[in-house]
Amino acid sequence: MSPFLSDTALIFGRYARQTLRSRFQIFFGTLMPLLHLLFFGPLLTDMPLSSQGDSWQVLVPGLLLQLGLFGASFAGFAVIIEKNHGVVERMRVTPVSRLALLLGRVLRDAALFVFQAVLLVLAALVMGLRAPLGGVLIGFAFVALLSVSLASLSYALALKVRTPQEFGPAINALAMPSMLLSGLMLPMTLAPGWLDVLSHLMPFRYQVDAVRDAYTGEYATTTMLHGVLVAVGLAALSVTVGTGVFRRAGA
Amino acid sequence: MAIISTAGLARTFQTNSGPVEAVRGVDLTVQPGEILGFLGPNGAGKTTTLRMLTTLLPPTGGAATVAGCDLVRDPAGVRCRAGYVAQSGGIDPTVSVREELVTQGRLYRLTKAEAAARTEELAKDLDLTDLLDRKAGALSGGQRRRLDIAMGLMHRPEVLFLDEPTTGLDPGSRADLWDLVRRLRDEHGTTVFLTTHYLDEADELSDRLVIVDKGVVVAEGTPAALKERYAGSADATLQDAFLAITGRGPAPVDTTPVAV
Ligand SMILES: Nc1ncnc2c1ncn2[C@@H]1O[C@H](COP(=O)(O)OP(=O)(O)O)[C@@H](O)[C@H]1O
Numbered sequence: 001m002s003p004f005l006s007d008t009a010l011i012f013g014r015y016a017r018q019t020l021r022s023r024f025q026i027f028f029g030t031l032m033p034l035l036h037l038l039f040f041g042p043l044l045t046d047m048p049l050s051s052q053g054d055s056w057q058v059l060v061p062g063l064l065l066q067l068g069l070f071g072a073s074f075a076g077f078a079v080i081i082e083k084n085h086g087v088v089e090r091m092r093v094t095p096v097s098r099l100a101l102l103l104g105r106v107l108r109d110a111a112l113f114v115f116q117a118v119l120l121v122l123a124a125l126v127m128g129l130r131a132p133l134g135g136v137l138i139g140f141a142f143v144a145l146l147s148v149s150l151a152s153l154s155y156a157l158a159l160k161v162r163t164p165q166e167f168g169p170a171i172n173a174l175a176m177p178s179m180l181l182s183g184l185m186l187p188m189t190l191a192p193g194w195l196d197v198l199s200h201l202m203p204f205r206y207q208v209d210a211v212r213d214a215y216t217g218e219y220a221t222t223t224m225l226h227g228v229l230v231a232v233g234l235a236a237l238s239v240t241v242g243t244g245v246f247r248r249a250g251a
Numbered sequence: 252m253a254i255i256s257t258a259g260l261a262r263t264f265q266t267n268s269g270p271v272e273a274v275r276g277v278d279l280t281v282q283p284g285e286i287l288g289f290l291g292p293n294g295a296g297k298t299t300t301l302r303m304l305t306t307l308l309p310p311t312g313g314a315a316t317v318a319g320c321d322l323v324r325d326p327a328g329v330r331c332r333a334g335y336v337a338q339s340g341g342i343d344p345t346v347s348v349r350e351e352l353v354t355q356g357r358l359y360r361l362t363k364a365e366a367a368a369r370t371e372e373l374a375k376d377l378d379l380t381d382l383l384d385r386k387a388g389a390l391s392g393g394q395r396r397r398l399d400i401a402m403g404l405m406h407r408p409e410v411l412f413l414d415e416p417t418t419g420l421d422p423g424s425r426a427d428l429w430d431l432v433r434r435l436r437d438e439h440g441t442t443v444f445l446t447t448h449y450l451d452e453a454d455e456l457s458d459r460l461v462i463v464d465k466g467v468v469v470a471e472g473t474p475a476a477l478k479e480r481y482a483g484s485a486d487a488t489l490q491d492a493f494l495a496i497t498g499r500g501p502a503p504v505d506t507t508p509v510a511v
């Protein structure tokens with residue numbers, strides 16, 4: 001195995017073991033989307049949200065991305081604690097690949113949030129969701145890419161700030177408007193013109209629209225193409241930024 | 252040939268309240284197998300110098316080589332040959348001692364079997380064997396510091412940088428750590444570069460001292476030579492020499508001419 005791959009596997013293993021030690025961390029992220037599913041989903045069942053598909057096919061894709069959005073953007077908390085223990089510098093002083101220091105962590109995050117997404121979809125099936133398997137799998141791929149992107153940016157920001165007290169409010173201030181402006185809860189096609197235009201500035205808007213297409217079995221659409229391009233582009237950009245910060249951390 | 256040499260090594264931090272010249276041009280050399288005490292008051296630039304010499308922080312001026320590798324051109328070479336034990340250690344308290352050591356070995360690209368064997372070997376050497384399956388957070392101060400040092404030795408570095416290794420330890424643990432440092436040099440020929448602000452430690456442990464203040468080297472030499480030159484007598488305390496050099500605290504004690 002090349003040193004880069006074994007480094008990545010090593011870092012992934014370290015943080016995966018950390019996650020497995022904490023049931024709380026494994027399940028907590030599903031709480032907010034599950035509550036929306038149970039108490040908000042039933043309000044939508046008779047509403048004409050979309051020309052194709054029923055309300056569950058519109059809501060569940062939004063909740064999947066909500067899960068990734070809130071889960072992954074808070075991933076940096078752990079690295080603030082590690083940084084204060086000196087763990088980040090202790091690793092940076094070894095020959096380990098800087099990209100692996102980031103990728104090992106974000107791949108653990110992607111695995112965790114895809115696992116939570118599976119639980120959420122299972123619950124949604126019980127509530128009444130019906131969607132093609134291919135579409136559901138595409139949805140998981142979008143969750144993975146979104147997790148990689150946001151966790152990378154979250155680690156980058158966390159390495160720059162000094163205390164968790166600075167970090168939490170900053171993330172909240174970014175995540176809440178992102179969720180509302182992307183139309184995760186209700187599709188932006190219902191919005192007045194100015195809001196619809198504004199939401200096109202949010203990368204997550206393209207991703208949720210693509211997953212909604214996937215959930216109705218529409219795979220070869222321009223919406224899907226845009227969603228894939230934005231998701232892959234954002235992931236590549238975020239990983240580059242995150243790796244750069246691991247290279248120079250603390251300077 | 253020197254195993255560490257620096258020329259005009261400098262680091263300025265840009266902060267909101269203006270630039271901070273933490274290190275303003277350090278020139279020094281260290282010979283293989285030497286124990287070098289890097290002594291200076293808090294804020295003198297000791298940690299910043301160490302972070303540059305271990306590739307954590309790019310210098311803003313000057314140059315240095317460590318174990319034959321240029322700091323800027325070959326940071327990977329430096330990382331393979333040098334070990335660093337930071338003042339705060341760098342251990343996750345929720346992870347077991349064994350897992351931390353094995354992972355550290357793997358970060359230095361040892362195979363799984365090599366890392367496991369090296370863990371046992373170091374644990375035996377540093378008296379950690381009974382603690383291997385404990386959480387790192389459950390160790391005492393002295394045990395914790397031995398673990399920190401074991402982490403820095405996983406890859407058998409030629410040079411070991413120790414940042415204030417005994418700060419916060421009780422006298423017994425300090426003495427144990429001094430023995431350990433001497434043993435590293437005597438048995439493995441490891442070059443040890445250690446910072447301290449304890450004068451007794453510097454005096455006891457170092458073959459040679461480099462004294463820094465406000466980011467520059469203000470004096471260097473063996474403890475005896477420094478005492479003789481700055482405090483007037485090889486029997487003076489290092490405290491006297493230090494105060495004379497940094498000009499801090501009471502004036503140098505009135506020394507009688509060197510008595511024979
Ligand atoms: N990351 C940093 N940003 C700004 N100033 C720093 C940074 N690190 C150290 N300094 C400043 O540089 C000076 C030297 O610090 P340091 O090298 O830690 O000293 P020592 O280890 O000798 O106590 C201090 O004035 C310190 O406040």
Ligand SMILES: [Mg+2]
Binds near residue numbers: 298414
């Ligand atoms: Mg210091």
